[in-house]
Amino acid sequence: MGIYNGNKLAQENLLDVARYCTMAAVKAPQITGKVNILTEIITEEDIDPLEEILGIQAKTSIVAEGDYNTLKYCREEGLRPVILLVGASNLRHCELEWDCGACGFSTCEEFNKYSDEVKAEVSKLRRCYHLGPQCSWKQLDLGSAMCWASAAAAEFNVENRMIASIWNVAKLVGYMEQAESGAALCLGPIKNLIYYDRPSLRGKWTAQEHMEFLFRAMPSHFMGFTGAKDPRFKYGDEWEKKPKRVHIAPRSEEYFAEIAEDENKIDQICARVKAGLKAKREGNK
Amino acid sequence: MPEIYLEEWPPYSPNDLERRNGAIEVARLMMNAAFTAPKAGGVPQVEGHIVWGQSEQERIARKMEELAQSRRSNRLWWNMFKYEAVMVRESDAVLFLGNYQLFRPFETGCNLCGGVGGCQWFYERKGAHFGQVDVSEVQHPEWLIDGPVCGIRLQGFGLAVGSALEVATRLHVDARPLSSVGIAGQKLGYCPKSPMVVGIPIAAQSKSPYVDILPDYHIYNLSRYVDAIRRQHVITRMVHWFDYRNWDVMAELEQGKSEEGEGK
Numbered sequence: 001m002g003i004y005n006g007n008k009l010a011q012e013n014l015l016d017v018a019r020y021c022t023m024a025a026v027k028a029p030q031i032t033g034k035v036n037i038l039t040e041i042i043t044e045e046d047i048d049p050l051e052e053i054l055g056i057q058a059k060t061s062i063v064a065e066g067d068y069n070t071l072k073y074c075r076e077e078g079l080r081p082v083i084l085l086v087g088a089s090n091l092r093h094c095e096l097e098w099d100c101g102a103c104g105f106s107t108c109e110e111f112n113k114y115s116d117e118v119k120a121e122v123s124k125l126r127r128c129y130h131l132g133p134q135c136s137w138k139q140l141d142l143g144s145a146m147c148w149a150s151a152a153a154a155e156f157n158v159e160n161r162m163i164a165s166i167w168n169v170a171k172l173v174g175y176m177e178q179a180e181s182g183a184a185l186c187l188g189p190i191k192n193l194i195y196y197d198r199p200s201l202r203g204k205w206t207a208q209e210h211m212e213f214l215f216r217a218m219p220s221h222f223m224g225f226t227g228a229k230d231p232r233f234k235y236g237d238e239w240e241k242k243p244k245r246v247h248i249a250p251r252s253e254e255y256f257a258e259i260a261e262d263e264n265k266i267d268q269i270c271a272r273v274k275a276g277l278k279a280k281r282e283g284n285k
Numbered sequence: 286m287p288e289i290y291l292e293e294w295p296p297y298s299p300n301d302l303e304r305r306n307g308a309i310e311v312a313r314l315m316m317n318a319a320f321t322a323p324k325a326g327g328v329p330q331v332e333g334h335i336v337w338g339q340s341e342q343e344r345i346a347r348k349m350e351e352l353a354q355s356r357r358s359n360r361l362w363w364n365m366f367k368y369e370a371v372m373v374r375e376s377d378a379v380l381f382l383g384n385y386q387l388f389r390p391f392e393t394g395c396n397l398c399g400g401v402g403g404c405q406w407f408y409e410r411k412g413a414h415f416g417q418v419d420v421s422e423v424q425h426p427e428w429l430i431d432g433p434v435c436g437i438r439l440q441g442f443g444l445a446v447g448s449a450l451e452v453a454t455r456l457h458v459d460a461r462p463l464s465s466v467g468i469a470g471q472k473l474g475y476c477p478k479s480p481m482v483v484g485i486p487i488a489a490q491s492k493s494p495y496v497d498i499l500p501d502y503h504i505y506n507l508s509r510y511v512d513a514i515r516r517q518h519v520i521t522r523m524v525h526w527f528d529y530r531n532w533d534v535m536a537e538l539e540q541g542k543s544e545e546g547e548g549k
Contacts, residue, residue: 028447028450029447029450029460029461029462030462031446031462031463031464031483032464092400097359097361097362098356098359098362098429098464099356099359100428100429100430100432100464101425101428101429101430101432102429102430102432102433102434102480102481103398103432103433104398104399104407104410104432104434105432106425106427106428115400118399118400118401119400121400122396122400122401125396125401128396129395130395130396130436131396131400132395132396132397132400132401132436133397133398133399133400134397134398134436136430136432136433136434136481137464139397139436139439139440139443140439140440140442140443140446140483141443142440142443143439143440143441143442143443143444143445143446143447144443144446144447144450144462145443145447146323146440146443146444146447147322147323147443147444147446147447147451148447148450150323150444151448151451161323162444164325164393181397181436
């Protein structure tokens with residue numbers, strides 16, 4: 001009889017759980033019965049370019065920063081998650097003829113006409129994570145499919161979370177080519193609350209940085225009486241004695257220049273991964 | 286200790302009402318699942334109504350049948366509303382789920398709604414100023430749903446619906462998400478804060494009311510068959526009279542049998 005390292009064995013079984021989650025996504029009840037669910041699974045080093053792009057985006061996005069640090073932590077611990085991408089392909093055309101109006105058009109025919117007209121413009125977007133417009137009922141069905149995949153993981157007591165930023169970068173680098181929308185379901189690693197309390201972010205910011213985040217997220221919570229036009233801002237204990245005032249300021253040109261440079265770096269990573277994916281897919285044929 | 290007898294026939298009898306209580310409890314648990322379902326940003330957005338009872342379900346079914354007439358030329362639409370009205374009547378309860386944040390975009394500029402133009406596409410069509418939508422202003426009173434709605438919120442809505450359905454599955458209760466029921470429910474005022482509602486009829490019965498449906502199901506269903514049997518039974522009695530106190534016609538059959546035996 002062999003002796004197994006249970007944690008290692010469980011980590012290796014994440015791919016099996018991803019299989020069951022895929023079954024659940026496809027089996028999820030649909031309102032329309034018309035949504036074609038697609039899935040792809042990313043594992044091991046193939047996750048690293050996603051982490052790389054999130055690292056660049058982290059400079060300007062708190063969401064990307066959190067997810068980047070989490071993926072980095074998992075990689076460094078040798079416990080990368082298995083990433084299940086759940087999407088759908090036939091969302092931009094509506095054959096239902098329900099004419100319900102939820103999409104913003106009075107008939108499905110009008111929606112389809114607009115959808116066809118805008119396709120060329122959508123295809124030119126530099127960053128496109130979701131291809132719209134989409135039939136509202138079909139989007140709802142896609143949401144249910146994502147939920148069933150996640151619920152299947154929960155039944156196996158596997159740490160999991162649907163993460164939009166990871167879907168976004170996966171889509172950018174060429175995964176789920178046929179999918180028009182979707183989400184990334186991270187499965188594992190075999191740890192607790194990896195994507196919730198996020199032990200990977202421990203010590204990543206100071207108390208002052210935390211407060212500055214809150215200032216930006218909920219400025220009205222820290223605002224003083226508005227009678228003096230530019231209201232005073234409760235930036236610290238001295239806010240009344242040494243007042244600072246709320247003032248809308250534009251971003252600097254340097255800020256936008258830096259973002260443009262980062263976008264070029266992301267393009268380079270995308271080109272590199274896309275070439276690799278193409279070779280892999282041709283090899284699979 | 287009191288005893289509880291559960292049996293599904295006849296409908297709405299004390300034993301059937303006791304049985305239905307189980308399904309209603311599941312509806313409550315489905316609602317829990319809808320609330321705790323994953324959602325973008327964790328933002329509260331779901332509301333629900335649990336409706337049961339013969340008159341309440343009949344009211345929903347009749348509204349569906351009324352809505353069927355609004356697309357008379359669309360045969361599939363008409364079928365869907367008419368057939369699913371039967372399902373509502375045959376259900377133990379109906380859970381309505383709505384998303385009241387559909388008119389308040391997630392503001393990531395995802396382009397799910399319009400393909401291009403980010404959240405501006407949505408705001409322009411809702412007549413918004415400073416990114417604020419007047420949710421009390423109905424723009425298209427003639428539409429069934431006063432769209433457009435936010436795509437990210439819609440997917441969150443789907444997650445809530447999926448989560449509720451998953452609980453029903455785990456608890457062995459049949460459930461089916463239906464747009465027809467949702468649209469009718471919204472028109473009747475259920476989930477009052479939500480521009481879009483999904484109806485989930487649920488049933489804990491020997492035969493799921495939601496699958497294995499016959500063509501023209503609004504005509505060929507159990508309730509209609511029972512009605513036909515009652516009618517035929519009465520008519521049969523009315524045209525085949527029998528003076529049971531003075532004539533034991535069945536005894537003649539017995540006599541015939543015994544005479545046959547003697548002859549052998």
